[in-house]
Amino acid sequence: MTTPAAPPRSRYVDGLWHRLHPATPLLRGGIGLVAVLLYVASTFRERLVGLLFGLPDVGGDPVDEIGRHHLVGPATLIVLAVLLIGVGLFWLSWRTSEFRIDGSAVTVKYGVLLRRTRTAQLDRVQGVTIARPLLARILGAARVELDVAGQNANVRLEYLANAAAEDLRRDVLLLASGRREREGEPPTAEVAVLTETGTPVLTVTPGRAIGSVLLSETVVVLVVLAAVVLPVSVALGAGVPATASFVPLMIGSITVLVRRIGRNLRFAVVSTPDGVRIASGLVSTSTEALPPGRVHALRIEQPLLWRPAGWWRVSVNRAGHAAGRRNAEAERSLAPVATTAEVLALLPLLVPDLGDRRELVLAGLVGRGDGEDFTTAPKRARWLRPLAWRRTGFRMTDASVLARSGWLHRELVVVPDARMQSVSLRQGPLQRLLRVATVHPHVVTGPVNTRLGLIDVDRAEQLFTELALVGVGARRTDVSHRWGDVEPRP
Amino acid sequence: MTVLPPRALDAGIAGWRGVSHRLVWVDVAAVLMSALFGAVVGVVLLLLVPGYWLGAVVLAVVVVSTVVRLVIAPRRVRAIGWILREDDLVVRRGILLSRLVAVPYGRMQLVDVNRGPVARLLGLAELRLVTAAATSDVTLPGLPEQEAAELRDALVARAEERRVGL
DSSP states (O other), X not given: OOOOSOOSTTSSOSSSEEEOXXXXXXXXXXXXXXXXXXXXXXXXXXXXXXXXXXXXXXXXXXXXXXXXXTOXXXXXXXXXXXXXXXXXXXXXXXXXXXXEEOSSEEEEEEOSSSOEEEEEEGGGEEEEEEEEOHHHHHTTEEEEEEEESSTTOOEXXXXXXXXXXXXXXXXXXXXXXXXXXXXXXXXXXXXXXXXXXXXXXXXXXXXXXXXXXXXXXXXXXXXXXXXXXXXXXXXXXXXXXXXXXXXXXXXXXXXXHHHHHHHHTTOEEEEETTEEEEEEOSSSEEEEEEOTTOOOEEEEEEOGGGTTTTEEEEEEEOTTOOTTOTTHHHHHEEEEEEEHHHHHHHHHHHSGGGTTOHHHHHHHHHOOTTGGGOEEOOGGGGGGSTTTTTTOEEEEOSSEEEEEEOSSSXXXXXXXXXXXXXXXXXXXXXXXXXXXXXXXXXXXXXXXXXXXXXXXXXXXHHHHHHHHHHHHHHHHXXXXXXXXXXXXXX | OOBOOOOSSSTTOOOOEEOOTTHHHXXXXXXXXXXXXXXXXXXXXHHHSTTSHHHHHHHHHHHHHHXXXXXXXXXXXXXXXXXXXXXXXXXXXXXXXXXXXXXXXGGOOEEEEEOOHHHHHTTEEEEEEEOSSGGGOEEEEEEEHHHHHHHHHHHXXXXXXXXXXX
């Protein structure tokens, strides 16, 4: 183990080079190499023995052949040499992978032949993910990933010992939050606060994990296929090809559904002083921290089938989660299924502005018309959205914009003013006829679409002006991306 | 440097600056290039597909769209306007689909100056602004090269002055 039992605080944050977990080369693909070598050795051992000792292939077991020709000594030496070289290479690879964290940046270097070094500024870190694939879990190691804005710009520390990973994450988040260890203050108090288990905000029960997946659109489509399309095609005399094509579809869909359930099981969101911590997974677990002020847009949605149960799905746009990553969609949905009460508890942690605005949020989730000062679409535009026009509306609060839409599929989008990158106002020919326009606060790419449609044109121009002003102003005063520097707002 | 008159949907902002009228020729060149491509496709269809109707339809569409685009090209260019305000750059574009974008200086990640072959002959350049949001991609074509360089320097200076985090 590279991690002696030192005091946990600042073990890594000392500007010195540290090594990774000794099993790292094995976990990063070395195990595959070993397996291939063993396979090759066991398949071609006759050939190998023949090649090494010049023995004729007489068809017997090669191990017996070695014994018969008194070659046990040389054979053992060769095996030992191969083992030594392998271990040596692993050791070399481990020796050359190092990382360093000082007050402001993290640097990783790795590679034996091709040496690579990557440095990232700590205050650009968008979040810290800890993942434990199955093998790493067995060996007590974890992969730490520092999310940095930009395509493929994440800094990976693979692998660290479990406890070290947790400590490292806490320290990095602490530094990112702009806090510094102050002189004279006992560090233990700080540690106590941070190692607290935190308050669980959201815990997905097994029933909800399974129910939410069974009530999804995919299942409905499958049921319709099984109940309608299949009997009809059998009746039309095309039973065999229809069934033949249905079986793989069914198997594929069920695999996807089971995987989704597995992801939802044991999903939990915990509130800590560092930010929000998200834990998920049954077999290979992952833990992720989302510091406050890193949510660029947030969507709370409710498919029609979830309405009786009162479940919601929460997704966020955030920098650093590059598009096109594996399981990107799953990672981006912050809470795959949450109850209304949990949403109301979670929202203030992500958008502090909505702290005690329960009625407002409820109006945004389920309300219609202009209750709670929502500005709704003008009546003349109703045939552009015949069902949803009374739900379509927006509302500005002190530090964010709320957009409400959808009648069957309810949706509420929240954009914090301080995270807006730019804002646009647009109007197509049809919109011009109806004297409405679209205002679009631009945020970083993600699953959440932040367009505010069907706004009366005069109100839209006013909103555009307000957002342009408010965005600039909010940015000046915003410190939520370095939330440790200031006293919390009263 | 022209100052544009106000129009509907400009959020009450006055003092829009227009772009060079020479940009019309860049548009015309682009329209003619796509017309040439469409005409080649139409002629090939006319020769290969029996019955002539498919090729004739394609050629008709090409002719009509080319004429329409040539006619509206000057209006399209006149509709482009920009203004440097206290804290942001506002760009407006489009006649049928009007679009107005405000980009705060502090949010600019980079500023590009591009010159296409035709634009270069006419001494024009295109300014492109990139923020962290892919959707805010703003282009401002038809700036005289000198003006484009000056605008770029001004934007970079202001962006540096007001840099903020993501």
